[in-house]
Amino acid sequence: MSDFSRDEAQNxxxxxMTPWLDELxxxxxxxxxNGAVVRLPWHExxxxxxxxxxxxxxxxxxxxxxxxxxSSAIGGFQKMATIDMTTSFLAAAYNTDIIARGQVLRRGKxxxxxxxxxxxxxxxxxxxxxQTTWTLLGDR
Numbered sequence: 001m002s003d004f005s006r007d008e009a010q011n012x013x014x015x016x017m018t019p020w021l022d023e024l025x026x027x028x029x030x031x032x033x034n035g036a037v038v039r040l041p042w043h044e045x046x047x048x049x050x051x052x053x054x055x056x057x058x059x060x061x062x063x064x065x066x067x068x069x070x071s072s073a074i075g076g077f078q079k080m081a082t083i084d085m086t087t088s089f090l091a092a093a094y095n096t097d098i099i100a101r102g103q104v105l106r107r108g109k110x111x112x113x114x115x116x117x118x119x120x121x122x123x124x125x126x127x128x129x130x131q132t133t134w135t136l137l138g139d140r
Contacts, residue, residue, distance in 0.1 A: 004075050006031055009068045012077050013038075017064050024057070026064060031072045035103035035114075038065040039121065042097050051095035053127075059087065062100055062116045062130045069102030070112055070134060079137040080112070088129045097121035110136045 009028040013021075024046065030037040038061075040046075046057035063082055071077045102116040111133065118128040 004031065004072055009036060009072060012068055012071055013064060016077065021060060021064055024061060026061060028068055034073050035069045036072045038068055038100045040098040042095055053093045053098060058098065058118060058128055061098065062118060065100040065102055066114055066116055066132055069114055070104060073104040080134050081137055082132065083135055084133040086131045090129065091125055091127045093120050093127045
């Protein structure tokens, strides 16, 4: 595993992402050789209908988490952009934190293919599977 630290990963979420994402309060839980685990704390501002976590919040979270996943897998942050996200929602989540478990499936020179599994923090229920493609935009 690289020397990329959890503090560096958290710094990406806190400083590189667009400012409105700061309101989500995402935290890096764990880094792996090929990915990361990130938490989205539940708050009423990301929910509707009695605590249902919205799809908009989940997709914004997954996209931001994937930046951490890729950075962990390549050993640091590099400018990157989403090319594609394919999402299958599996179940609803109510009044709970969401955990993103992400991994890089394949990496080329500029293209990266990854996967994010979203699950509830309280019961571990799988709520979404997201497959995504990214491009690295340049040198660090």
